[in-house]
Amino acid sequence: MTAPDRSPDSAPSVCVGIDVSKASLEIALIEPEEEASASHAVPNTEDGFGRLLDWLEKRTDANLEKRPEQVHICLEASGGYQRPVARFLDEHGLVVSVVNPQRTSAYADSQLNRSKTDKVDARLLARFCNREEPSRWEPSSSEQKSLKELTRGLDQLKKERDRLNNQIDQSENSTVTDSLKSVLESVNEQIDRLENRIDQHIQSCRRLARDRDLLKTIPGIGQTTAALVLAELGDHERFESARQAAAYAGLTPAHHKSGSSVHRKPHLSKVGSSRLRRALYFPAMAALRCNAAVEALGDRLAERGKEDMVIIGAAMRKLLHICYGVLKNQTPFDASLHPGT
Incomplete structure (x- = not known):
């Protein structure tokens, strides 16, 4: 920025x-x-x-x-x-x-x-x-803007799918259940169609295709998460550092200390892109098991007695730092570059 x-x-x-x-x-x-x-x-x-x-x-x-x-x-x-x-x-x-x-x-x-x-x-x-004197706004490219619209549309369809599944589970009327299942089938078809369209859109843009392939080299980041990160993070060059990208996502820790008596536990600031945070939540949990860099961080925090949600929040931040580094340097993920691995 x-x-x-x-x-x-x-x-x-x-x-x-x-x-x-x-x-x-x-x-x-x-x-x-x-x-x-x-x-x-x-x-x-x-x-x-x-x-x-x-x-x-x-x-x-x-x-x-x-x-x-x-x-x-x-x-x-x-x-x-x-x-x-x-x-x-x-x-x-x-x-x-x-x-x-x-x-x-x-x-x-x-x-x-x-x-x-x-x-x-x-x-x-x-x-x-x-x-x-706030920072100058930089508009998204047309390709990135289209990707954001597609991924957000997919997110809405998946929320609708979850809502319908909950209604079906709670329904005791067979007629209502059959109607809901018919609607659910249509929603699932739309989800498949939109996922294919997102893949086609990324493949049609050399830069997006290259960046998605780089992100997929990071253990814990799959095809769907890579598309979401590209859509919601936007052009990585607008950030001067990984910390700035994490702040944009609301993943930097917020501290609350005053004098000698007020000492609240640090927590995620959550002042930023909630969509990007949601996109990284489950991948961070997976990365704590399969990504050596994130796993090492989680182990260190666990040894210090940190709570599970604190560890997951730190893993999300670490994962976004890695995403930023891969995109900025245009090189695949290398675990040896991260301390503690």
């Missing part, structure tokens, strides 16, 4: 916050070092994006075609509704940051915000942008 360039010559002249909903974009613009702001609203559509650019040029007296870096725009991740406008603005060269809502929520608490409206949230995002 790259931070926006804030050198004196290229520092943005304005910071913009956009509160995104399914139907509209609420915009707030502030000048650095100033609290005064201008507000505007446009539809969350392609036409609205063009009107947003026109409004920015009028309000800033800037030629955004020649110097788009004069404006830094901040949006919250909001269930995917932010992606079209973020991509549009990025394609026009503007500095765009898409931030975790938990960061802005904590910032709002620090500012003692008592109101919550679209306009208030947009102004808050603009102030947050000016103060925190």
Whole structure:
């Protein structure tokens, strides 16, 4: 992840916050070092994006075609509704940051915000942008974006399969059971079809195919998990280190100590991609049995009396570190490179 360039010559002249909903974009613009702001609203559509650019040029007296870096725009991740406008603005060269809502929520608490409206949230995002200088957002490639949509669709179908199996187990009415089994059969067919489509998609993209083959050299990582890691981790080059990738997945430990009396047990931060964490849970349990690097880590933690869930969390983090290293170096897994093996 790259931070926006804030050198004196290229520092943005304005910071913009956009509160995104399914139907509209609420915009707030502030000048650095100033609290005064201008507000505007446009539809969350392609036409609205063009009107947003026109409004920015009028309000800033800037030629955004020649110097788009004069404006830094901040949006919250909001269930995917932010992606079209973020991509549009990025394609026009503007500095765009898409931030975790938990960061802005904590910032709002620090500012003692008592109101919550679209306009208030947009102004808050603009102030947050000016103060925190969040990292620049980098859009996914079209191949990686398609893979993410496919794997998330497969995840939904598998959840539906599990739900139907539970209903069938609990049903005492043969007519209802037969109907549910018919639906389950259709869902299973769709799962098989989508799994084949995911495989075809990866095979059609040289980079994805190469990266999946590299991930599959890691004991504990199978074909399905490799696809999920590629989909949810995205381009590994946007992370500067394995620790940064682990932080993105919410797999870094969170500590809570204060003075001499407050000492809570460390736990996973879980501030990050829950889908990536779920994708690594069962593979980490398998890796504790079949991956020498992860197994050695688990043994050391067990000798220190750590609880099972702490060991599994550490194994998930170690496994993601290995995934990152394999992808970054573009070399198959080598257990000898990991201490304790």
